[in-house]
Amino acid sequence: MLNASAAEHINNIDSLKQLTFTANGVLKATDTVAINRLNKIAAEYYESAPDSTRHYSLIAINAAKKINYVKGIAKGFELLGLVNSFKSDYVTANNNYNTSLKLYTQINNPFGISEAYMGLGRVQDFLGNYTRAIGFFERALAIRKKLQRQIDIADCYAIIGITYDNKGDFSTALDYYFKSLIIDLQLNNQLAAADNYCNIGVVMQHLELYSKALAYFDKANSLWLKLNDKQGISTIYQNIGEVKLAQKKYDEAYNYLNRASIMFHELGDEEGISLIYYDLGLYHYHTLKKDSAIYYLNKALQSATKNNIRYNQAQAYVGLALIYNLEKDYKKALQYAVLAQQMANKLQSLNTRADAALQMSNAFAGLKQLNKAYQQHVMYTNLKDSLKNDESLQKLTSYNLAIDFENNQKKASQKEEALVQKIAEQKRTNIIYAIIIVIITVMMVFYYNAKRNQLKANALLEDKNKEVLNQADKLNDLNILKDRLIGVLAHDLRAPLSTLRGIFSLMTDKDITHNEFIEMVPVVFRKLEYTSDFLDTLLFWINSQVDNVEDTxxxxxxxxxVKIEQANMEDQFKQKNITPINLVSSGHIVLADPNSIRIVIHNFLTNAIKFSHFNSTIEIAAQIIEDKVIFTVTDHGIGMSKKQLDRLFMGKVTSNFGTMNESGTGMGLIFCKDLIEKYNGHIWAKSQLNKGTELGFSLAADVSRLKEPV
Known part of the structure; x- marks a missing residue:
């Protein structure tokens, strides 16, 4: 039985058909009104019956060509592009949208041009060309903002969010989804709101926030069931199935995935079909049905390859490599892992690159090619470390965005309740006012009392606002402190912990002899001692920030x-065969906190090593100028552009990869700036691209102990 909304939708289509066609199915007229109705019918059918969209848009195009109605032709090709994208015929879809763009440009139809750009962007998104896709979407967004079409601006925000989601930039994706959702809720656009709830849930799913993901999926599904949107319902079933798989609730997962598969096949959704095959492959793998798992993963690969859905291809390759590694068929596993890595590089997907590197490492190990296995394992470790850092920051951002949105929703609800209450109060006031007109004296008394109460309420509200602003400033300061702490932990503890993990992995896997193990013990101990010492120093800084401890x-x-840090970082120098040249002498005495300055020097050396070439040198120098000690660390590595240099100390920056693909957070030097300036010092950087970088600071010299360097 259809609900009221679905029945209304069908009635709208039937009404348009009756106005457009005779009882025998012949067009009543060939004019602009009839053609616009045909395109309207085609658009109405897209969510429930895409083939009907194709049918009516072709009729509209042919009719429009007869009377040279350019707008009708352009709209018809736009709708054909939408259907062909859905059917994964991207070459035809691209041609459809380019034809539509040319026609809309010919008649100077701005909104039509924006629709064509949106279609071209969708095609590039499906092909994994995310930067090009975003470029098309931003062109469309600029036009829609100029036209002030809120519902279409919201649609554009949602599509851009999907592209950033596919790219793996979840925080940016969430930002666009919430922008879109706010507009949808203001306009009561339930279908679009359901899409955004689903998209937000998918991001939460990526970040393993499963309870939040299911909550947003439930919101989307309740709207789609109400609207009888089969495309949306099938998507939700698949997403819930994937969450249940992650939660190891396999029976529930299969139930949802099977229902999604049936609906995807009914709709002819090729992207959905390839995704559901992949999910079913994982289900059979987890339930120990390896033959079935290989069967479904091959089906997923065939479907994705046939329809040129690159991301799904990469996932299928990774899945097949995983299973063949488990089956000890290492040659096949290596073949699929290489294909996965090639596709991941095209997609610029760090997560898929990491998965592919792990499977290649396992396959090489199985084939006894241990050097290659080790290289791939190092790549996997570096990629995973980078992803974990990104994911932790994205999880934090996701929580903040979700909480902000929910708080805004509560405030909006409270405002709505207050408005209703205010209207009711106004009615009562009107009645009282009518009575007071008769009794003028009483009116004056009531007016005086009301005015006095209003002034008191305003004064009280102003005090409350000031209190809230003060609390917000305090929370903002704490948030900044938290962000910097996370940055330091990710930036300065990742390298020693990764090294320790690698050493212990070799010990656990028994890949080294007893004598080699004995030789490594001092190295392991030094790493542990250094990491412990660094944590003590970091905790000291945290206490100094939070508790305002006395001056140190x-x-x-x-x-x-310098000697301590140079000794502790000896392994990092050796890894790239870098020669440190230490020109700092006993005469370079400063006034500051030694633990804080140690952190700064550690960061300088870490950055210098990270961006230095193999077999190079790093100069560590100091000199006395008047009452200042000038300290510098100079490398001869890849250097920085002027744009990077100008933004280095201004705020959180995007950290580039080092010469061995080392990653970072972009927070280390910001942290160093705080520490140096705390002791009235000055920090700077000089760099030339491809020539090297100088990092330096100046601190007050201890004049009482000042002497010539020796």
Whole structure:
């Protein structure tokens, strides 16, 4: 039985058909009104019956050509592009949208041009060309903002969010989804709101926030069931099935995935079909049905390859490599892992690259090619470390965005309730006012009392606002402190912990002899001692920020700090065969906190090593100028552009990969700037692209102990 909304939708289509066709199915007229109705019918059918969209848009195009109605032809090709994209015929879809764009440009129809750009962007998104896709979408968004079409602006925000989601930039995706959702809720656009709830749930699913993901999926599904939107319902079933798989609730997962598969096949949704085959392959793998798993993963690969859906191809390759590794068929596993890595590189997907590197490492190990296995394992470790850092920040952003949105929704609801209450109060006031007109004296008394109460309420509200603003400032300061702490932990603890993990992995897997193990013990101990010492120093800084501990400024020699850090980082120098040249002497004595300055010097050296070439040198120097000690670390590595250099100390920046694909957070030097300026010092950077970088700071010299360097 159809619900009221679905029945209304069908009635709208039937009404348009009756106005457009005779009882025998012949067009009543060939004019612009009839052609616009044909395109309207085609658009109405898209969500429930895409083949009907194709049928009516072709009729509209042919009719429009007879009377040279350019707008009708352009709209028809736009709808054909939509259907062909859905059917994964991207070459035809691209041609359809380019034809539509040319025609809309010919008649100077701005909104039509934006629709064509949106279609071209969708095609590039499906092909994995995300940067080109976003370029098309931003052109469309600029036009829609100029036209002030809110519902279409919301649609554009949602599509851009999907592209960033596919790209793996979940925080940016969420930002666009919430922008779109806010407009949809303001306009009561339930179908679009359901799409956004689903998209937000998918991001939560990526970030393993499963309870939140299911909550948003439920919101979307309740709207789609109400609207009888089969495309949306099938998508939700698949997403819920994937969450249940992740939660190891396999029976529930299969129930949802099977229902989604039936609906995708009914709709002819090729992208959905290839995705559901992949999910069913994972289900059979987890339920120990390896032959069935290989069967479904091959089906997923065939479907994705046939329809040129690159992301689905990459996922299928990874899945097949995983299963063949488990079956110890290492040659086949390596073949699929290489294909996965090639596709992941085209898609610029870090997550898929990491999965492919892991499977290649396992396959090489199985084939006894241990050197190659180790290289792939190092690549996997670096990629995963980078992803974990990104995911932790994205999870935090996701929570903040979701909480902000829910708070805004509560505020909007409270405002609505207040408005209703205010209207009711106004009615009562009107009645009282009518009575007071008769009794003028009483009116004046009531007016005076009401005015006095209003002034008191305003004064109280103003005080409350000031209190809220003060609390917001405090929360903002704490948030900044938290972000910097996360950055430091990710930036300075990742390298030693990764090294320790690699050493212990070799020990656990028994890949080294007893004598080699004995030789490694001092190295392991030094790494543990250094990491523990660094944590103590970091905790000291946290206490200094939070508890406002007493001043720890003292007189010390920079040479002592440099020697300690140079010894602790000996392995990192050796890894690239870098020769450190230490020109800091016992005469370079400064006034500051030695633990804080140690963190700064550690960051300088880490950055220098990260961006230095193999077999190069790093100069560590200091000199006394008047009452200042000038300290510098100079490398001869890849350097920076002027744009990067100008933004280096201004805020959180995107960290580039080092010469061995080392990753970072972009927070280390910001942290160093705080520490140096705390002791009235100055920090700077000089760099030339492909020539090298100088990082330096100046601190007050201890004049009482000042002497010539020796």
């Amino acid at each position: 400024t003292k007189s010390f020699c920079l040479c002592d700090i």
